[in-house]
Amino acid sequence: MINPIVITGYGIVSSIGMNAGEVLDSLISGHSGIGGITRFETIHKGKLPLAEVKLSNNELVDFCGLRSGGNYTRTTLLGIVAALQAADMAGVNSGQNLRTGLILATTVGGMDRSEDFYPLFLENPSKGRLRDVVNHDCGDSTEKIAEILGINDFMTTISTACSSSANSLMLGAELIRAGMLDRVIAGGTDAVTRFTLNGFNTLMILDKEGCRPFDENRAGLTIGEGAAFLVLESEANALKHGKTIYSILSGYGNANDAYHQTASSPEGTGATLAMKKALEMGDLLPESISYINVHGTGTQNNDLSEGIALEKIFGEKVPRFSSTKSFTGHTLGAAGAIEAVISLLSVQNNMVFPNLRWSTPMKELRIRPVTELKREAGVKHVLSNSFGFGGNNSSLVLSKYIS
Amino acid sequence: MVTTSNAIYINGLGNVSPRKTSDSSHFLEDPVIASTNRLACIEPNYRDFISPDILRRMGRLIKMGVASSRICLEDAGCMMPDAIITGTGLGCLEDTEKFLATLVRNKEELLTPTSFIQSTHNTVSAQIALLLKCHNYNFTYVHRGWSFESALVDAMVRIKNGRASTVLAGGMDELTNGSFAVTSRLGHWRRKPADTSLLFSSPAKGSIAGEGSAFFLLTSAPSSKTYAALSGLQTFSRKAMNKPLPAILEEFLGQSGLLSSDIDLAVCGMNGDKTSDSIYKELTASLGTAGIAAWKHLSGEYMTSSAFGLWMASMIMKWGYVPEQAVIRNTGERPIKTVLIYNHYLDRNHSFILIRKP
Numbered sequence: 001m002i003n004p005i006v007i008t009g010y011g012i013v014s015s016i017g018m019n020a021g022e023v024l025d026s027l028i029s030g031h032s033g034i035g036g037i038t039r040f041e042t043i044h045k046g047k048l049p050l051a052e053v054k055l056s057n058n059e060l061v062d063f064c065g066l067r068s069g070g071n072y073t074r075t076t077l078l079g080i081v082a083a084l085q086a087a088d089m090a091g092v093n094s095g096q097n098l099r100t101g102l103i104l105a106t107t108v109g110g111m112d113r114s115e116d117f118y119p120l121f122l123e124n125p126s127k128g129r130l131r132d133v134v135n136h137d138c139g140d141s142t143e144k145i146a147e148i149l150g151i152n153d154f155m156t157t158i159s160t161a162c163s164s165s166a167n168s169l170m171l172g173a174e175l176i177r178a179g180m181l182d183r184v185i186a187g188g189t190d191a192v193t194r195f196t197l198n199g200f201n202t203l204m205i206l207d208k209e210g211c212r213p214f215d216e217n218r219a220g221l222t223i224g225e226g227a228a229f230l231v232l233e234s235e236a237n238a239l240k241h242g243k244t245i246y247s248i249l250s251g252y253g254n255a256n257d258a259y260h261q262t263a264s265s266p267e268g269t270g271a272t273l274a275m276k277k278a279l280e281m282g283d284l285l286p287e288s289i290s291y292i293n294v295h296g297t298g299t300q301n302n303d304l305s306e307g308i309a310l311e312k313i314f315g316e317k318v319p320r321f322s323s324t325k326s327f328t329g330h331t332l333g334a335a336g337a338i339e340a341v342i343s344l345l346s347v348q349n350n351m352v353f354p355n356l357r358w359s360t361p362m363k364e365l366r367i368r369p370v371t372e373l374k375r376e377a378g379v380k381h382v383l384s385n386s387f388g389f390g391g392n393n394s395s396l397v398l399s400k401y402i403s
Numbered sequence: 404m405v406t407t408s409n410a411i412y413i414n415g416l417g418n419v420s421p422r423k424t425s426d427s428s429h430f431l432e433d434p435v436i437a438s439t440n441r442l443a444c445i446e447p448n449y450r451d452f453i454s455p456d457i458l459r460r461m462g463r464l465i466k467m468g469v470a471s472s473r474i475c476l477e478d479a480g481c482m483m484p485d486a487i488i489t490g491t492g493l494g495c496l497e498d499t500e501k502f503l504a505t506l507v508r509n510k511e512e513l514l515t516p517t518s519f520i521q522s523t524h525n526t527v528s529a530q531i532a533l534l535l536k537c538h539n540y541n542f543t544y545v546h547r548g549w550s551f552e553s554a555l556v557d558a559m560v561r562i563k564n565g566r567a568s569t570v571l572a573g574g575m576d577e578l579t580n581g582s583f584a585v586t587s588r589l590g591h592w593r594r595k596p597a598d599t600s601l602l603f604s605s606p607a608k609g610s611i612a613g614e615g616s617a618f619f620l621l622t623s624a625p626s627s628k629t630y631a632a633l634s635g636l637q638t639f640s641r642k643a644m645n646k647p648l649p650a651i652l653e654e655f656l657g658q659s660g661l662l663s664s665d666i667d668l669a670v671c672g673m674n675g676d677k678t679s680d681s682i683y684k685e686l687t688a689s690l691g692t693a694g695i696a697a698w699k700h701l702s703g704e705y706m707t708s709s710a711f712g713l714w715m716a717s718m719i720m721k722w723g724y725v726p727e728q729a730v731i732r733n734t735g736e737r738p739i740k741t742v743l744i745y746n747h748y749l750d751r752n753h754s755f756i757l758i759r760k761p
Contacts, residue, residue, distance in 0.1 A: 043511045099404065107523070109545075119507050125584040133585055137493055138524065139547040143751075152643035154404035156553040157546040159494070159524035167542060171557060178560045180404050195503060198511050199519035256487075256532040256541040262520055273538055389520065390529025392541055
């Protein structure tokens with residue numbers, strides 16, 4: 001592959017851990033982050049599960065070593081945790097004169113605070129604290145995090161629903177390939193809000209028992225929160241600066257299902273196209289994929305459509321696959337980056353992580369997910385899928401780095 | 404980060420704005436709206452673009468986006484772009500506010516999904532793809548005053564990296580009563596209606612609010628439709644660069660082998676707010692005899708208004724003159740070959756866009 005893009009740092013925060021080590025421990029021990037609603041008041045408390053990060057906003061401020069009163073949204077705070085880890089790991093602040101960009105993905109932005117603003121504002125447009133609404137837009141998190149990391153060369157924000165942060169990695173790689181940046185911190189962050197919880201609830205796609213991806217009796221997804229960032233650079237740049245290379249981003253592709261605003265096509269058109277593009281870019285045959293970290297939300301529609309696409313591409317030999325949303329919940333705009341980090345952990349540790357809460361095969365499909373941890377799993381190339389509203393389908397391939 | 408290219412062309416335009424811009428057979432000839440502090444789009448007959456059963460459920464920004472994208476594709480004669488890339492500061496705000504208001508009023512009960520579904524930021528780009536049955540690359544950028552510029556950067560990079568030869572790129576935002584109320588409290592707008600034709604000659608605190616949706620078909624090859632070549636773009640923070648604006652511009656132009664004296668016309672985002680406009684003056688003072696034009700008295704201020712600016716600059720290039728209502732300083736006899744579009748949003752998100760005669 002010409003001009004390989006490598007990963008020299010990563011950070012992650014989710015309901016199963018505040019850093020990559022804790023996340024890996026949970027994945028190995030089979031500890032899911034899905035549980036009851038504890039952080040905010042809602043009529044769904046006790047009825048619907050969530051995958052929450054247990055720290056409150058004030059605790060997150062302390063965790064990041066920030067001064068209090070900085071007017072951060074929860075989405076920003078989660079993003080800061082993961083971005084700082086990634087930047088530290090890759091030595092982003094260690095003084096080389098490199099052109100560095102930040103690409104952040106989010107779907108809710110500062111909605112958690114807008115929810116506090118709105119009740120008073122609705123009664124009287126001159127009421128409601130303005131400091132609760134000035135951070136509403138998605139770009140706010142990016143500018144706050146760029147300031148903390150000291151990044152000025154380029155920054156932007158992507159929002160393409162549940163594929164958002166897979167797409168931020170794609171743009172990052174393309175900017176490096178075009179020779180416009182030397183290094184990109186790319187990823188995503190999303191907090192759980194009443195807005196998204198109620199939104200998905202109106203679609204009747206929230207599983208009361210917690211998501212059961214690829215199970216015949218699955219009844220929907222479970223919303224989660226978290227953030228993840230990866231540091232991308234060209235292999236040449238990483239080697240020149242003596243960086244540790246953790247993985248290669250060897251392929252990626254985005255395609256549109258163009259079928260329905262929220263539902264996936266029964267043939268999995270967009271999913272198939274995205275996976276094919278990613279394999280082609282990586283110059284990979286389907287049989288070279290060792291593990292697929294599927295989108296696997298646990299909705300009737302996604303898992304069937306994605307499963308059909310997998311059978312279409314891989315035929316009789318579908319690689320081992322699992323949905324780690326059974327651990328982290330569906331972290332929406334952060335999911336693509338969170339699952340990219342989990343895929344990287346799979347490559348690094350030569351493990352395939354299980355799909356929890358699975359018991360019955362889907363009757364329409366021949367394939368079934370991996371349900372137990374596999375060690376010494378011969379992991380060379382991991383395919384990671386992220387599909388979103390608006391038919392936005394993205395696939396990434398993370399590969400073992402051999403110098 | 405500066406993006407440059409020798410081979411990216413603007414081959415089609417579509418613009419739904421507070422002016423009669425959706426019809427490209429004339430160029431800003433309708434009279435300027437006299438007195439207001441908020442401008443609303445003149446919306447086209449959507450039935451010309453969208454079937455009535457789909458139209459009924461669509462949010463207003465989606466309609467504006469779909470219509471302007473269709474006008475653009477038809478203008479360029481390309482109905483299946485290799486990529487669809489949008490930029491929007493706040494997305495489908497009307498639907499977002501509707502869902503949030505119902506959630507609050509109904510205390511999370513009896514909610515319906517339509518406004519939630521449409522509140523997703525990528526709804527406009529998704530609906531364009533859905534109606535075209537376009538399975539290609541589809542991205543949406545949501546970064547304040549850099550939302551549209553980010554879409555352009557991505558489009559330029561896709562063409563440069565050989566991933567696409569035709570890209571539909573656009574910027575869109577809608578103004579709602581809710582967002583107008585909030586931004587009024589933040590001091591963004593004139594307290595009293597202003598004479599929009601005198602916006603720049605009577606500077607005061609605040610601008611006028613606006614909205615719009617403008618699309619561009621960018622291609623790797625020129626055609627008989629080509630308006631201009633898109634040759635450079637930079638998003639920057641004045642604060643972080645810590646340099647005078649003319650110096651930032653010199654560096655930007657240098658990447659394309661140009662000097663500031665090569666600029667024939669600067670299309671600037673002045674908005675009538677005295678603090679904001681003094682920043683534009685810092686740049687235009689260094690541009691010698693170049694002409695100066697402005698657009699925000701026509702479109703109003705919003706996060707993706709630079710899309711209106713690029714539309715106007717592209718039209719100027721094709722029509723060969725600056726419409727009278729946009730002139731701040733005449734170009735005189737100077738032919739218009741190199742045009743700079745300079746915009747900033749709240750002195751936070753600055754951008755340069757450079758277009759040249761193909």
